[in-house]
Amino acid sequence: MAKQPHATPMLDELETGPWPSFVTGLKRLAKDKDYVVDLLGHLEHSYKTRKGYWKGGTVGVFGYGGGVIPRFTEIKDEKTGEPVFKDAAEFHTIRIMPPAGWHYDTDTLRKFCDIWEKYGSGLIALHGQTGDIMMQGCTTENVQKAWDEINEMGFDMGGAGPAVRTGMSCVGAARCEQSCYDEAKAHQMIINRFLDDIHRPALPYKFKFKFSGCGNDCMNAIQRSDMAIIGTWRDNMRTDEALAKKWFAKHGLNELINDVINMCPTRAIQLKDSKDVRKDAHVSAVALNDSQSLEIDNKDCVRCMHCINVMTGALGPGKDKGATILVGGHSHLKIGATMGTVVVPFFDLKKDEDYENLVELAGTMVDFFAENALEHERIGETIERIGLVNFLEGIGLDVDPNMINNPRMNPYVRTDGWDEEVAKYNAKKAAA
């Protein structure tokens, strides 16, 4: 039995309503833990005064420089300077890297619970916006003990501060027909390459990798990661006549026209009489009934995924799969939020050595970032500061028209290297 609970009239209001209540969960923990009794008091104080009262500090584990998020209370008695909620005066979080795709067996989750019940608050967030398991609420004294047991389970700590951060990958190949590469494999290989940069923060600022198996980008990688690996394909979209006919029979012509054909962003899809379907090598066609077919010009298609989302199975990604790589997504700080920019339109991801090449490219990217970014500058801001061309030259990638929305609109540029660049372009084209 824990000590008497604090009155929490405001938090109590969050126990009403149908959605699962975190307050009810905290109260369950507070029955046995003075720690959580005081945490509830602390939080209620925030609700009453509409302010936060945790400050950072320095708490870590042996051998690592980051991964623990320290929190010390700032609610102090005015006279004595002692914490008002003394049992929750320290409330650190340990970031743990979850299995790629957030798959678990229940033994593992139960072990996490046992460890956190023993050493921590008993509150676990699955998952934080960083993608980590957040073991929330631990005293300075218990951080190392809890960590040792978690690490013994085979789990490693996530990133924090100016470091390579915990990666995120979608469910992907494990359960999604739209997956264009082995997301978990790429995720695991890259993270294992950068463990030192994750655990010992020494970069100008954070660097995040996110892995989405297709353009639906379920990991929000283009916006939220420094290097986004987005699955795609180069050959023709695959089709399945049986499923296309089944879809058409169920949904009909109006939905086909309004929801599929008209919504294609590049007008790559046409409805044709089956006898008129073009026989070109870059055309995918599938019959919808005895007389009509969908005709997709794959040269016009931008792999946006819309028609595949609507007609799942009837249409699907091709077989020549890989990824488009974008660099430089980040949130507002400091130049305003930016999306990533395409730096590799197609990166082959079929064979083991392709994945090794991806790890190597990631290494080049992080090295360039470490050497060239200013303090507290994300790679996207570096690119904005130095220009994409300088960045590409720095990491040894060739320019490609897939990297731009449109060519430059102003004439203020020195073009005295023009002939050499044309020669390079022609040589590359001849070699292709």
Next chain:
Amino acid sequence: MAQPQMRKPVEHFLDNKKFLHPKLAVNYGNWKYHDRPRPGVLHHVSNSGDEVWSVRAGTQRQMDVYTIRKLCDIADQFAEGRVRFTIRSNIEYIVSDEKKVAPLIAELEKNGFPVGGTGNSVSMVAHTQGWLHCDIPGTDASGVVKSMMDALYDDFKNEEMPNRVRLSTSCCEINCGGQADIAVIIQHTKPPKINHDLVANVCERPAVVARCPVAAIRPALVNGKPTLEIDEKKCVCCGACYPPCPPMQINDPEHSKLAIWVGGKNSNARSKPTFHKMVAAGLPNNAPRWPEVNEIVKKILMTYKADARPWERMADWIERIGWPRFFEKTGLPFTKYMIDDWRGSRYNLNASAHVRF
């Protein structure tokens, strides 16, 4: 004095294969298609002929061990002891026998976990830390999410929206919740209040000066103490100086307001990914249930639901109807604060004769 022997960490990011549901492991990379037999359930078919049903349920994300153990009990009973989580903290149970789907749903609902969040539903809010754990929060996260999801409970459990709806909340302008169809984000309205007694001891001053996006911070001497001062005319109240310099308090119970942003989209489907745009601000930080915020979120959602065509995300819908009609239909006031003046802002202005009447 000899230090106690410390345990050296084992540095390794583990392989996820052993955690996969057996049917997912066997059919890895070999899926053929999927459909959704009902809200909250995905049905995937493999090229091998194997089928799995994934049942998705909402959680409170900040989970006590009793909740997690209960979720585990359900997994052991129905889903071969495996679970996975989505990016929005929903839990998924994978079952290989269709007969288990209905009893699993019943068990989840009985224990208070709503089944839904698939397809054209409103999924769980992307959730940050807030007052519970963050060092710089302007508001709470768990409470805002709880009150929003209470209000959107039916929209989570049903697939009645034109397309999927993704929500986020962020407790400061850093926007950890990310881009979303509807995002609720703290918007400070006054410059930070500086405790000049503490700045020199707590803050690395040049780093704080460098952090300001509008160069409004400069070194100063106040009462003989080295500190920082702010050009309040230049200050955009973003709060970027507060994390590196806590004596520059940006959070204010009265003046830290909430703003609502719409039309963020991470997917590449149809249009390229888009950022969300501000459509409301000045809402009070009204714990514990933030009714003013919820009212506007609900209003925007219901307008979208009634007016958008199938498969139009929030951004696609607004692209079609135009911003004047967005404000007209939602009844939200359009003010001068919605006109961008950040770098590159003229790209956000209408440079055409395309005008809607």
